[in-house]
Amino acid sequence: MSGTSADGVEAVLAEFVEKPSKPKWKLLKSISFPYPSALRKRIIDTGQGLKLSSQEWLDLTESITELHSKAAKACDPQGLSELVGCHGQTVWHRPPTKDKRGASLQLLQAPLLAQLLNRPIVHDFRSADLVLGGQGAPLVPLADAAILGRLHRWRAVLNLGGIANLTLIPPSCGPERWASVLGWDCGPANTLVDLAVQKISNGVISFDRDGLIAAKGSPDERVIKRWLQEPFFQKLPPKSTGREQFGLLDLENRLRQTTPISHENFIATLTAFSAAHVAQDLDNLHKLNLVRPSELLVAGGGCRNPVMLKEIISRCRGMRVKTIDEIGIPIEAREALVFALLAWWHILQYKVNTPAVTGAKKQALLGIRVNPV
Numbered sequence: 475m476s477g478t479s480a481d482g483v484e485a486v487l488a489e490f491v492e493k494p495s496k497p498k499w500k501l502l503k504s505i506s507f508p509y510p511s512a513l514r515k516r517i518i519d520t521g522q523g524l525k526l527s528s529q530e531w532l533d534l535t536e537s538i539t540e541l542h543s544k545a546a547k548a549c550d551p552q553g554l555s556e557l558v559g560c561h562g563q564t565v566w567h568r569p570p571t572k573d574k575r576g577a578s579l580q581l582l583q584a585p586l587l588a589q590l591l592n593r594p595i596v597h598d599f600r601s602a603d604l605v606l607g608g609q610g611a612p613l614v615p616l617a618d619a620a621i622l623g624r625l626h627r628w629r630a631v632l633n634l635g636g637i638a639n640l641t642l643i644p645p646s647c648g649p650e651r652w653a654s655v656l657g658w659d660c661g662p663a664n665t666l667v668d669l670a671v672q673k674i675s676n677g678v679i680s681f682d683r684d685g686l687i688a689a690k691g692s693p694d695e696r697v698i699k700r701w702l703q704e705p706f707f708q709k710l711p712p713k714s715t716g717r718e719q720f721g722l723l724d725l726e727n728r729l730r731q732t733t734p735i736s737h738e739n740f741i742a743t744l745t746a747f748s749a750a751h752v753a754q755d756l757d758n759l760h761k762l763n764l765v766r767p768s769e770l771l772v773a774g775g776g777c778r779n780p781v782m783l784k785e786i787i788s789r790c791r792g793m794r795v796k797t798i799d800e801i802g803i804p805i806e807a808r809e810a811l812v813f814a815l816l817a818w819w820h821i822l823q824y825k826v827n828t829p830a831v832t833g834a835k836k837q838a839l840l841g842i843r844v845n846p847v
Contacts, residue, residue, distance in 0.1 A: 475810040476542075476563045478636025478717050479664050479775060480517045482508035483542055484810040485549035494824040497620055497815070502554075504807040507545035511680075513537055517581075521565045521717045538563045539583040543590040559596045559817025559841070560587060561809075567716040569609050570833075576604040578611070584844040596817035596841040603827040608834030611714035615641040615657030616826045617812040617819075622771070622801070624651075630756070630767035630793070632786070633809065634776025637716055638663035638752050642759075642767060654830035656765075658711035661751040662720040663776045667744045669725045674737045682741055685781030691738030693746035693785075701728070707751050710758075712833035748776070749785035756790060766792060773798040773808040816840060 476483045487503040509517070516534060520526060526534065542560055562582030570576035578600045588595040600610035618631045624646035631641040642656040667688075668681045682688055701707070706715065732740065760766045770793040776782045777797045787795045799805050819826050825837040 475561045475813050477809060478564065479668065480509060480514050480563065481775065482506060483545035484806045485545040486807050486810040486814055487550045487555060488811055488814045490815060490818045494819055494822050495620060499621060501803065501807065501811060503549050504804050504810065505545065505549045506806050507541065507548060509541060517563060517565065522722045535581045535583055538581050539586050542582065543587055546591055555593060557596065557817055557821060558591055558593045559813040561599060561813050562597055564716065566718055567611065567714065569714045570607060576610055578604060588844045588846040592846050595844045596820045597844065598842045599816055599840045602838040602840050603832050603834045606834040606836060606838055608827060608832030609712050609714040610832065612639045612657050612659060612831065613816065613827065613840065614809065614812045615655045615831050616828050617815045619643045619655045621811065621815065625769060627768035628765055630770045632752060632770055632772045634663040634772060634774040634782065636663060636665045638748060640752065640755065642765065655828060657831040659714040660755050661707060661715065663748045663774065665717055665720050666725050667741060667748065669722055670741055670744055682779060685745065685779040687738055688742040688745040688781040691736060691742030693743045694735060694739060697732055697743055698747050698750050701747055702751060702754055707754060712831060745782050746785045748782055749789045752786065753789035769793060770795045771798045771801065773805055775806065777805045
């Protein structure tokens with residue numbers, strides 16, 4: 475799995491057995507395989523509208539595929555795997571609107587990957603949901619529920635990648651046990667913070683390591699309150715987004731809208747904003763149908779930013795907040811583990827997109843299988 479932040483490829487070697495809806499699973503190994511800086515820059519620039527020739531598109535896709543192959547081999551040096559689930563690298567995601575159907579572009583040469591690994595590949599997980607009118611994202615909620623299980627009250631999972639997305643898992647008992655798993659994209663997590671750090675450092679620094687810049691500043695709550703009134707943050711789920719909406723153009727607009735403040739205060743404001751819109755979504759959900767998670771598990775690279783995590787804890791009141799590694803899943807491994815499960819479900823012909831999450835007309839089998847030649 476490689477997400478919106480395009481830091482690199484997260485890979486896991488996992489085993490799944492028994493019932494698809496309640497699998498027994500084991501995480502055998504996980505690694506983080508970083509993209510070379512030049513490749514990461516090309517991926518991000520392409521997602522921000524950089525024009526490429528046909529050959530450059532081909533070269534980029536091939537480079538991404540080769541990195542995924544290296545990550546898979548590094549995670550499975552003994553060749554134990556029977557199947558590989560690979561999401562590819564998203565460079566553009568277009569949720570459906572009244573005027574246009576949804577579509578999503580993940581770069582991957584699946585036949586090449588199958589040949590390099592000599593394993594069947596399951597890829598292109600979003601298309602089936604999109605053609606059924608769904609958002610095509612997030613796809614992880616049902617997998618989260620299967621992997622993590624249920625508590626006596628609602629349980630939530632927050633991923634702080636490039637984009638922040640939520641999964642809400644119903645309780646194991648009581649009348650709400652029949653409720654649907656919920657999930658949606660909340661807005662930016664690290665995208666705007668990373669881009670702002672790169673901008674103010676002239677590309678010398680790529681992200682706010684350990685939240686050191688944000689820690690030196692103070693968030694402007696008046697600015698955050700104004701940003702929270704924007705249409706996307708007032709929209710009810712299902713909803714999805716990406717760097718297309720919260721990218722460089724958006725960052726520049728926010729800079730223009732903000733009275734001149736120090737770099738540290740601006741980074742602190744963006745970091746707090748990433749927590750504030752998540753808290754607002756959870757508050758709105760509680761007002762609408764009284765769903766209030768008792769536990770919030772946090773995953774993704776944003777967990778490594780103590781300032782962002784502190785903001786999540788302080789703003790998401792009434793919930794016990796902890797990182798997902800506290801229950802045995804490495805922070806960066808959660809989404810790769812999910813896509814391993816999605817690949818296994820594909821082989822079992824188990825339909826796992828969720829109309830309650832994506833808005834699709836019905837459930838569908840996700841992914842396309844490609845075999846080595």
